[in-house]
Amino acid sequence: MRFYRATRFLFPNSLRLRMFAICFVGTHVPLFALIGWEAWRGAIGWTPVIVVLIAMLAGTAFSLAAINALLQPVRASARALRAMSDGKAAPLDQMDSRDLMGALIASVNRAATSAGERMRELGEAANRDALTGLLNRRGFHALIEGGEGEEERPGGTLALIDIDHFKAINDDHGHGAGDHVLRLFAQRLIAGLRRGDVIARWGGEEFLIFLPATTMGDARAIIDRLAGESRMEPVAAIGGCAITFSAGLTPWVAGHPHEAALLRVDAALYAAKRAGRDCIRETAGMTLSA
Structure with a gap:
């Protein structure tokens, strides 16, 4: 949570852009190191620098797309939680994975099931006479x-x-x-x-x-x-x-x-x-x- 809060200054309203910035900086460290090494030697070879730059841009785009796809369960969980807050409990498709995303989906489904049962109980109680158990x-x-x-x-x-x-x-x-x-x-x-x-x-x-x-x-x-x-x-x-x-x-x-x-x-x-x-x-x- 600390790192999440510490990086909010980059793109406060977009987690994807924040991740892109972090991925861009992280994947371009080798390029910066290459440019620094070539400058220290006094002879920068622009051809290898450009080749490495293109490869890293392609790798960054791929990584961002992959991370974006991996975050789909998080978005689905957020939508499900919003639906629950609106009184609509809809469980998500169960995942077989036991990783963090699988645990998240399982937790959301348990919450949705519990919320659905609670809403049904409240709806039933609202429509029943407490003394006789008959409809009101x-x-x-x-x-x-x-x-x-x-x-x-x-x-x-x-x-x-x-x-x-x-x-x-x-x-x-x-x-x-x-x-x-x-x-x-x-x-x-x-x-x-x-x-x-x-x-x-x-x-x-x-x-x-x-x-x-x-x-x-x-x-x-x-x-x-x-x-x-x-x-x-x-x-x-x-x-x-x-x-x-x-x-x-x-x-x-x-x-x-x-x-x-x-x-x-x-x-x-x-x-x-x-x-x-x-x-x-x-x-x-x-x-x-x-």
Whole structure:
């Protein structure tokens, strides 16, 4: 590092030109020695001097080109490190060599792999609800909006569920008990729904479910079954009464914005609450495309 810093005055912004200057001086020492020897003898033979000069210039050009090629792994490593700083971890082609360049590439690849895993973990954590392990709002939107366009995505049914009288749990038993109920309820939803169904904790005691390629009638049957299980085998009770839930249902027709469906399912949930809770309400006027 000392020599690197000491030579920066030559070409501060170009390592290649700095190396060229060092190579030029180093390879021309024999020429300087020849000229000095001939001058000391008092008879400079310009023919050998010119021949040696041309040979040394050719050797310098070759050396510079070779060094430039040998530095390619350094440039590739620098680009990879810049990409990592921008959040893009892309490992380099592995080198079989065990020399300094091979060790550099191996180190960059280890860093890229570690950075990629860390970014995936952070991305997953940002899209997950820490309490229940379900998707959060951001995760749901990322899943729905990711990949192909909405017009190419299959429709289905959205269900928005709200645990009835959840505030009483926190007020009477504390937030720790409320968190426990939320975790149990999330596990009940995971166990009671299909593998391809999407579940998200929408906020507080609300859970959003997307049932892909499912008609309103089939979705109603699924949510009815979950409601019956909550009454017969509740995850907890308040004052001796089983914890139930209210739900709203709405279709999401393929090609229609999912934001509009979210507004409709929210309205359906509030209709269920106004109807006395522990019931399901649906939006009307739309059907799932075949």
